[in-house]
Amino acid sequence: MAFPDSDIISTVEFNHTGELLATGDKGGRVVIFQREQESKNQPHRRGEYNVYSTFQSHEPEFDYLKSLEIEEKINKIRWLPQQNAAYFLLSTNDKTVKLWKVSERDKRPEGYNLKDEDGRLRDPSMITMLRVPVLRPMDLMVEATPRRVFANAHTYHINSISVNSDYETYMSADDLRINLWNFEITNQSFNIVDIKPANMEELTEVITAAEFHPHHCNTFVYSSSKGTIRLCDMRASALCDRHSKFFEEPEDPSNRSFFSEIISSISDVKFSHSGRYIMTRDYLTVKVWDLNMENRPIETYQVHDYLRSKLCSLYENDCIFDKFECVWNGSDSVIMTGSYNNFFRMFDRNTKRDVTLEASRENSKPRAILKPRKVCVGGKRRKDEISVDSLDFSKKILHTAWHPSENIIAVAATNNLYIFQDKVN
Amino acid sequence: MGAGPAAGGRGARSSPSPWAGRGVACGGEELRWPGPGGGGSRLLLEGVRVPAPLREPARPAGEGRAACEGAGGPLARSSSRFMLGRGLKRKLSDYEENMAGLSSAFDSSRNLPYPLKRQLVLNMCLTKLQTYKMLVEPNLHRSVLIANTVRQIQEEMRQESSQQPINVCNGIAPNPPSYPGIDSSGISLHLPSGSSQQESNCCNSWSAEGPIENSLLMVSDDDMSSAISSILKDLDFMEDISPPTSLVPAGDDEPPKSPENTCLKLEDDRQDLKGAECVFGSFEISNSTSYLKDLAIDDIFEDIDTSMYDSDFCSPPLMAPRPPSAATEETLKTFPSCNSSSTNNIPICRTDLSELDHIMEILVGS
Numbered sequence: 001m002a003f004p005d006s007d008i009i010s011t012v013e014f015n016h017t018g019e020l021l022a023t024g025d026k027g028g029r030v031v032i033f034q035r036e037q038e039s040k041n042q043p044h045r046r047g048e049y050n051v052y053s054t055f056q057s058h059e060p061e062f063d064y065l066k067s068l069e070i071e072e073k074i075n076k077i078r079w080l081p082q083q084n085a086a087y088f089l090l091s092t093n094d095k096t097v098k099l100w101k102v103s104e105r106d107k108r109p110e111g112y113n114l115k116d117e118d119g120r121l122r123d124p125s126m127i128t129m130l131r132v133p134v135l136r137p138m139d140l141m142v143e144a145t146p147r148r149v150f151a152n153a154h155t156y157h158i159n160s161i162s163v164n165s166d167y168e169t170y171m172s173a174d175d176l177r178i179n180l181w182n183f184e185i186t187n188q189s190f191n192i193v194d195i196k197p198a199n200m201e202e203l204t205e206v207i208t209a210a211e212f213h214p215h216h217c218n219t220f221v222y223s224s225s226k227g228t229i230r231l232c233d234m235r236a237s238a239l240c241d242r243h244s245k246f247f248e249e250p251e252d253p254s255n256r257s258f259f260s261e262i263i264s265s266i267s268d269v270k271f272s273h274s275g276r277y278i279m280t281r282d283y284l285t286v287k288v289w290d291l292n293m294e295n296r297p298i299e300t301y302q303v304h305d306y307l308r309s310k311l312c313s314l315y316e317n318d319c320i321f322d323k324f325e326c327v328w329n330g331s332d333s334v335i336m337t338g339s340y341n342n343f344f345r346m347f348d349r350n351t352k353r354d355v356t357l358e359a360s361r362e363n364s365k366p367r368a369i370l371k372p373r374k375v376c377v378g379g380k381r382r383k384d385e386i387s388v389d390s391l392d393f394s395k396k397i398l399h400t401a402w403h404p405s406e407n408i409i410a411v412a413a414t415n416n417l418y419i420f421q422d423k424v425n
Numbered sequence: 426m427g428a429g430p431a432a433g434g435r436g437a438r439s440s441p442s443p444w445a446g447r448g449v450a451c452g453g454e455e456l457r458w459p460g461p462g463g464g465g466s467r468l469l470l471e472g473v474r475v476p477a478p479l480r481e482p483a484r485p486a487g488e489g490r491a492a493c494e495g496a497g498g499p500l501a502r503s504s505s506r507f508m509l510g511r512g513l514k515r516k517l518s519d520y521e522e523n524m525a526g527l528s529s530a531f532d533s534s535r536n537l538p539y540p541l542k543r544q545l546v547l548n549m550c551l552t553k554l555q556t557y558k559m560l561v562e563p564n565l566h567r568s569v570l571i572a573n574t575v576r577q578i579q580e581e582m583r584q585e586s587s588q589q590p591i592n593v594c595n596g597i598a599p600n601p602p603s604y605p606g607i608d609s610s611g612i613s614l615h616l617p618s619g620s621s622q623q624e625s626n627c628c629n630s631w632s633a634e635g636p637i638e639n640s641l642l643m644v645s646d647d648d649m650s651s652a653i654s655s656i657l658k659d660l661d662f663m664e665d666i667s668p669p670t671s672l673v674p675a676g677d678d679e680p681p682k683s684p685e686n687t688c689l690k691l692e693d694d695r696q697d698l699k700g701a702e703c704v705f706g707s708f709e710i711s712n713s714t715s716y717l718k719d720l721a722i723d724d725i726f727e728d729i730d731t732s733m734y735d736s737d738f739c740s741p742p743l744m745a746p747r748p749p750s751a752a753t754e755e756t757l758k759t760f761p762s763c764n765s766s767s768t769n770n771i772p773i774c775r776t777d778l779s780e781l782d783h784i785m786e787i788l789v790g791s
Contacts, residue, residue: 204569204572258542258577259546261574262574312528313532321564
């Protein structure tokens with residue numbers, strides 16, 4: 001099934017109430033879905049998501065100085081909490097962050113004196129009476145306008161943005177540096193982390209993801225390609241090159257391979273909603289860390305351990321570099337992450353049960369219940385199981401999102417977006 | 426050369442020239458400003474950094490144009506001067522099949538000897554790095570990961586060899602003025618320590634270099650060995666022209682080292698290359714940080730033996746003009762000879778030859 005590359009979804013994010021769901025794609029577009037109001041007449045339609053707004057956030061650019069094309073692909077979207085009738089979100093590509101305002105217009109003024117309804121100017125001599133224009137309802141129009149453009153602050157590719165809990169600042173992280181911005185100031189940013197060595201040949205580690213603490217506006221974490229997480233306190237010093245906490249799990253010697261380092265690279269880091277835990281995703285596992293314990297994670301979940309014996313092939317076809325994201329549910333009791341073959345996995349931290357589900361058209365009739373899937377590792381394959389060698393590695397679920405309070409998830413499978421909800425009894 | 430410095434002419438590298446590659450500006454004629462309209466994206470493709478022609482390719486003519494894997498799009502207009510990437514287009518699918526075959530062999534086979542596995546991985550790493558090097562904008566994250574893997578393997582090899590008292594020549598071509606991509610010994614370039622075709626010749630040629638335990642440690646040609654460092658340096662140079670707007674004082678704005686320190690290489694081409702960097706280094710923009718510093722031999726990488734990998738990286742480990750079957754046979758023949766001199770650390774000599782044969786066939790593409 002052919003589709004343009006530009007349709008590939010590159011990020012998914014619910015807003016803070018869950019009313020809106022934003023997706024960004026490789027073509028630089030943002031599509032926002034809004035949840036329908038639940039109506040008493042149709043209790044079965046429990047608030048479906050419909051397209052609310054579509055706009056082109058980033059365009060491809062050409063950096064003339066370096067002769068480089070800057071991709072328009074949206075790497076991340078982050079919502080700001082709603083403070084008035086309009087919605088605000090940050091979207092970023094490799095180099096530039098933009099603040100977008102999404103607002104509705106459902107009324108328009110009618111009855112101008114100097115223009116007629118078509119907008120043509122009237123002849124003043126023909127006007128015999130004056131009237132006050134009135135607002136009349138119109139078809140809802142949602143418009144998105146760029147309010148700020150934060151550019152030229154990143155030499156390397158931006159991989160993360162995170163809004164601070166003070167709602168006045170946010171950070172953007174690239175491979176080697178993290179910058180702190182004030183929303184009001186676009187021509188300056190403050191560099192808070194810089195891991196670039198004096199001699200690039202000494203570079204052995206890059207920043208892979210970063211996030212602010214959900215409640216403490218001075219605290220943030222960033223993950224590295226070596227599987228470590230550093231927690232930094234901005235009160236300690238202006239340049240947070242020295243971490244306050246350093247999270248690293250000692251390597252398991254029995255699992256050592258040539259690819260150990262590559263698969264330890266963390267692709268995503270997320271604070272729990274409570275702020276007590278962080279979750280990290282590396283190639284084969286998801287780990288939950290307690291902020292108070294740095295020497296090892298408190299929980300480790302195997303996402304697709306059957307791939308451990310296929311690492312060389314996955315290295316050869318570059319799949320080993322795929323960056324999967326991970327998400328918490330609203331109560332921090334379940335975590336979710338994607339895998340290959342359009343599979344995604346959920347782990348219940350309390351019951352220790354996990355499930356593998358598939359996001360595909362065939363399996364997803366509206367209101368059909370998702371059937372758990374299973375990958376069989378060799379030996380006899382039971383019916384309905386799929387063998388490791390039959391997995392489609394081009395169908396990868398890298399981006400998922402979980403509604404902040406309800407059991408509604410959004411799963412991006414290449415160019416398709418799936419939204420699943422809890423079944424209502 | 427007519428270097429046009431000031432505009433920081435290292436921006437676009439559109440024409441393949443002896444000076445192209447490694448961040449060197451080609452002088453005034455370089456097109457820093459792409460043409461209007463649709464010229465932009467086109468220029469991007471043309472502006473690919475092509476590695477300097479570090480050696481004269483001794484390839485059979487009909488190799489065809491190259492399309493470098495992974496570069497995306499009609500990338501390489503590599504001229505016939507550039508060894509790397511030549512012959513790719515024709516062999517690309519073969520290469521992919523071979524690599525896929527190799528990696529699944531790696532994954533599935535329990536019998537594959539560890540050094541061979543390690544060598545396969547090293548091959549793949551260096552191939553990837555070389556491919557990235559040809560991209561306009563290599564992925565820093567991946568490059569770092571792969572470079573670390575290479576370092577790790579190299580460290581392991583070095584430790585292993587340092588435990589061997591015997592000087593094991595590994596059939597790596599001696600350090601000749603022409604790159605050993607296609608060298609006289611031709612074969613056994615894929616196999617690591619332990620296989621020596623003409624041991625005595627080899628050792629003789631190495632003897633001048635001094636008593637090094639394992640010729641793997643020697644850099645006969647460090648073109649690939651500096652691929653890693655060059656990629657990282659290039660990334661630095663490529664990307665960090667505009668440091669962040671609010672600066673923590675970097676403290677590393679040192680003037681580039683004097684050119685003389687850096688021009689140490691043997692081959693003329695390499696000297697040219699380094700010389701070009703030296704020349705370019707003097708045009709470094711003063712407020713930028715640290716790129717193109719320290720072009721002397723990188724200590725970390727000097728012991729990576731890359732003579733195996735000089736020539737065609739993107740195609741199956743290169744083939745000398747001699748027919749593959751002869752190569753295979755000769756390789757097999759060498760094992761008994763190296764058996765006697767090798768220690769237990771080189772189990773490859775004792776492996777199942779049929780399995781090795783199979784691997785060789787894949788490598789050799791016969």
